[in-house]
Amino acid sequence: GAGVSQTPSNKVTEKGKYVELRCDPISGHTALYWYRQSLGQGPEFLIYFQGTGAADDSGLPNDRFFAVRPEGSVSTLKIQRTERGDSAVYLCASSLGESPKETQYFGPGTRLLVL
Amino acid sequence: AQSVTQLDSQVPVFEEAPVELRCNYSSSVSVYLFWYVQYPNQGLQLLLKYLSGSTLVESINGFEAEFNKSQTSFHLRKPSVHISDTAEYFCAVRPAGGTSYGKLTFGQGTILTVHP
Numbered sequence: 151g152a153g154v155s156q157t158p159s160n161k162v163t164e165k166g167k168y169v170e171l172r173c174d175p176i177s178g179h180t181a182l183y184w185y186r187q188s189l190g191q192g193p194e195f196l197i198y199f200q201g202t203g204a205a206d207d208s209g210l211p212n213d214r215f216f217a218v219r220p221e222g223s224v225s226t227l228k229i230q231r232t233e234r235g236d237s238a239v240y241l242c243a244s245s246l247g248e249s250p251k252e253t254q255y256f257g258p259g260t261r262l263l264v265l
Numbered sequence: 266a267q268s269v270t271q272l273d274s275q276v277p278v279f280e281e282a283p284v285e286l287r288c289n290y291s292s293s294v295s296v297y298l299f300w301y302v303q304y305p306n307q308g309l310q311l312l313l314k315y316l317s318g319s320t321l322v323e324s325i326n327g328f329e330a331e332f333n334k335s336q337t338s339f340h341l342r343k344p345s346v347h348i349s350d351t352a353e354y355f356c357a358v359r360p361a362g363g364t365s366y367g368k369l370t371f372g373q374g375t376i377l378t379v380h381p
Contacts, residue, residue, distance in 0.1 A: 190374075195368040259308060
């Protein structure tokens with residue numbers, strides 16, 4: 151079956167611009183997660199959704215970052231007034247349920263470059 | 266809060282040699298432990314996980330990891346590596362309960378390079 155998909159695969163933007171990154175989870179998965187991976191580092195948690203609501207957004211670095219999941223499936227990560235430090239690979243994952251025993255399945259990521 | 270330390274950023278090894286990738290963690294609550302692998306130009310894939318029971322867990326491709334609670338470690342081992350095992354390996358922990366149980370905390374990764 152289809153895995154987690156993310157679009158675009160690459161995004162180049164200029165400092166100060168607004169970007170949206172999209173994640174399509176595995177069909178039937180109720181939990182969705184966003185992570186950010188900087189060069190040479192492991193992924194860092196940003197936000198987690200159970201259904202339509204954000205269950206934990208403690209990893210969002212500041213109020214320029216926002217994520218939505220209006221129908222409990224597709225999610226969009228939105229970054230306002232981008233900065234060069236936002237350059238990273240943004241990873242999305244989904245799991246069947248919200249139990250901490252559930253495996254998180256990762257998408258291929260969106261590579262964001264802010265010039 | 267949780268933290269994960271992978272003690273080696275790069276591990277070069279010859280084909281058919283044994284390998285150990287080290288992982289130590291810190292947490293104030295009980296955690297579940299995971300190893301993920303990222304092959305070149307691919308996404309993160311789960312390799313194995315420890316939830317409960319036997320402290321030794323195995324993957325389908327010959328890797329194993331042992332949970333050591335007293336040493337807060339979850340080292341990954343393989344007795345004989347193949348060229349195809351060349352990848353970056355990430356150790357991760359997830360709280361077993363509480364308000365942050367959705368969050369995986371990753372180490373910085375270990376690049377395993379298998380030479381012929």
